[in-house]
Amino acid sequence: MKYLLCHLTLSAMLAWSVPVEAHKAKHDDLVKALHGGQAHATGPYHLELVAKDGALVLYVTDHSDKAIPTDGARAKATIQHGYEKTRIQVELEPSGDNTLTGTGAFTIHPDTGVMVFIKLPNQDAYAVRFTPLKTQDETSRTEGKSQPHHQPKQ
Numbered sequence: 001m002k003y004l005l006c007h008l009t010l011s012a013m014l015a016w017s018v019p020v021e022a023h024k025a026k027h028d029d030l031v032k033a034l035h036g037g038q039a040h041a042t043g044p045y046h047l048e049l050v051a052k053d054g055a056l057v058l059y060v061t062d063h064s065d066k067a068i069p070t071d072g073a074r075a076k077a078t079i080q081h082g083y084e085k086t087r088i089q090v091e092l093e094p095s096g097d098n099t100l101t102g103t104g105a106f107t108i109h110p111d112t113g114v115m116v117f118i119k120l121p122n123q124d125a126y127a128v129r130f131t132p133l134k135t136q137d138e139t140s141r142t143e144g145k146s147q148p149h150h151q152p153k154q
Helices: 002-026 136-142
Strands: 038-042 045-052 055-061 074-081 087-094 099-103 112-119 125-130
Touching: 038 125, 045 112, 045 125, 055 074, 055 087, 055 112, 074 099
Parallel strands: none
Antiparallel strands: 038 045, 045 055, 055 099, 074 087, 074 112, 087 099, 112 125
């Protein structure tokens, strides 16, 4: 009887965890960029980063691509080139209906990564990593997937 109760409890726990993981994975994916940048789904938002030398623009929408007001939002971006230890911090300020912008002395390279942290009023904080100069195909192949350390033998 003890074993039966244990197996039923374990089965119930597994049954509850599967739908949560399936839903979570859906929101970690790249989404369609509406402003020419790179967009990711994170939490209840779609965040699109348009990055150019010296300027960042972050667009915030919901999963239906409706603008989310950014008044009172706090956000920062951490810019790093490849594996360099040097990081540049840029504060992003609300600058329109659903945008945050920031400027600084930085350039965007093919190996640039931009980590954005955002906190909207009365909401949880979220973070997402962008690679602005990679295409959607390149990013979807490398984001969240482990890469082999060695080339396969031919």
